Amino acid sequence: MSTQQLSGAEMVIKALKDQGVDVVFGYPGGAVLPIYDALFKQNHVRHILVRHEQGAVHAAEGYARSTGKPGVVLVTSGPGATNAVTGLTDALMDSIPIVCLTGQVPTHLIGNDAFQECDTTGITRPCTKHNYLVKDVNKLARTMHEAFYVATSGRPGPVVVDLPKDVQFAMGTYEMPKSAAHKTYKPILKPDHSRIEAAVDLLLSAKRPIVYAGGGVINAGPNASKLLAEFVRMTNFPCTLTLMGLGAFPANEPQYLGMLGMHGTYEANWAMHDCDVMLAIGSRFDDRITGRLDAFSPNSKKIHIDIDASSINKNVRVDLPIIGDAGYALEDLIKVMKARQKKPDAAALERWWGKIDEWRALKCLSFKDGEQIAKPQQAIRRLYEKTLATGKDTFITTEVGQHQMWAAQHFDFQKPNRWMTSGGLGTMGYGLPAAIGAQLGNPDGLVIDIAGEASIQMNIQELSTAVQYRLPVKIFILNNEYMGMVRQWQELLHGGRYSESYSEALPDFVKLGEAYGMKGLRAENAGQLDDVIDEMLAHDGPVIADILVDKSENCYPMIPSGAAHNDMLLGPVAEGEEAIGTAGKMLV
């Protein structure tokens, strides 16, 4: 047994090292100074100084999502911890493994309203997967290791370890990480075999099957995505992905129907509505996906594979629940399917694909290039084509709003871990710090934050972080001078009363970038779009590109919240109309 005497602060660093952590995103303060001192004296763990603690958590999320490793955050007590709360909630909603170390006032002052004291474990209890307050230095190392185990096992999530300052100074015994399982927390990974058999029975009897996969497949590791592709190719079943799942199935495969849900494709949503057997895997039937629940896929038998039992039968009653890891489940599904004599009903599938092709023929995502001012969809499509031409491994993050949905619709992903967006919480200000994290995890990757002019201002201070660490992230702002998604809802649902949704007094983003020491570019019209993208991609350093786009463009298709999948609003192009007139918003 290794019985090394270390200070609490040294133990923190040693535990990080033993957990294979190479980068920590943080911000110092009084209650974490001993840890910063220990950081200073070593070379194993690199610290990235962010400019706001929310940025630290999103950066850690971007790192985690693009590398598959847990993201680590280090912040001080009080305001450091409260500033991290949005990021923690974001990570909880999107099931991202994060270990967040927070400083705390010394144990004897806890509860005294001491300077920079807050009840961190109380505040973060509902927004973490689990949290700890370490009061005994001899339990610190074990708690750190347990935090990594909990954050990364089962359905991943954020874990907070609150570290009082006296515990950081105290000397104690360090323990090495043990592979031994947790005392009480033992997520089920291997699915029940008889249920897999039953699932295969159902899938083989299907006339109109669909595979509906989500972020759980991505969280199960890249191999799970490979298995998903194998399963879909083998069965020739149509496949749709959630916003969180983009990249889990290659977008260029013929079976891919595009994203589903509120801004999903016509074909994906109709296929969900009309299917007779649904295989939901690593997806959780949330309200942006289902629309009106009593009209959601009314005639299908539903198989739901999820690692989290509480995701099953939460919103939608399913017929065959299977608890397990998406990767294991897909492996078993493929094995059992292959062993069967019976094959999927080819004739029925052909009819089903015929139907789907009719829906596809509507080309619901089509748009007309802008003649003067660029269309936002056009800007994203050109960005996609040009990044593809670079041949570089490309990572996309987004902020929240219309640009996010257009990015999801018009940027194609062939691989998992290349798309990072705030899905569950919808956090404006996510994209820039997430891009920083993704770039640190993938130094040779091309990392682009597709942003809106309003969202980017929510964590704009992180430009400074990008410049300090020479991270060549590209910030591609679709500047429509509006909180476009808010404006769209106001147009469609609030009689065009654009209450407080205009982006007044915008900064000059080019000058702003330059002020931070990075390159600033602007495309004022559609004609300049290609050149600006080329220049942005060619520049070896961080770039902020301000792309002026059509201010009145709406994001379609759209299922208004509370409506059914077959109550979809289509855009003017798919509707065959010139302007977004009253008829253009006809429900289909």
Added chain:
Amino acid sequence: MANSGTVGQPGAAYTFSSGDETVRRHTFAVIVDNEPGVLARVIGLFSGRGYNIESLTVSTVSADESVSRINIVTTGTEMIIEQIKAQLHRLIPIHDVHDLTLDGAHVERELALIKVRAKDHARRESLRIADIFHAKVADTTLDSFVFQIDGDPEKVDSFIELMRALGDTEVARSGVIAIARGNDVLKV
């Protein structure tokens, strides 16, 4: 603009009507690590997700005091009850969640102390009723009694109701504790 009946209904996405909508009462025994914050996690889960708590009691139950048992009485549709169990299971320090109502026959008991201030006939009547209910007198003054009663929650309810009719009352209840019938012993 064109509109459907549902567009203008915020929150309509959240109504669900599937399966059995009957609201039932369930009693859970939740075995947890006896560590700080564990009760707050359980209570926070119920309040945060809008579940109902009818009764909740907690105490350590292992010889070394490392394990506690939380007895919870809640109500909900079948889907909600399933959700509560799954959500409880997700909490890291939770060993096990037993749905005693689903598992079969079980014993539920509650202890209550009821102070009744009454004189003359009402005072004598309270004592007579206490006798019928096998309640004990835990304290007395010239114009009050403190009765101690145990039993299933309905029995305690009816006793309290009768006492209220007889004078000013003050009630302290322990909340429900429950255990499965039969010779199976839960190892903790």
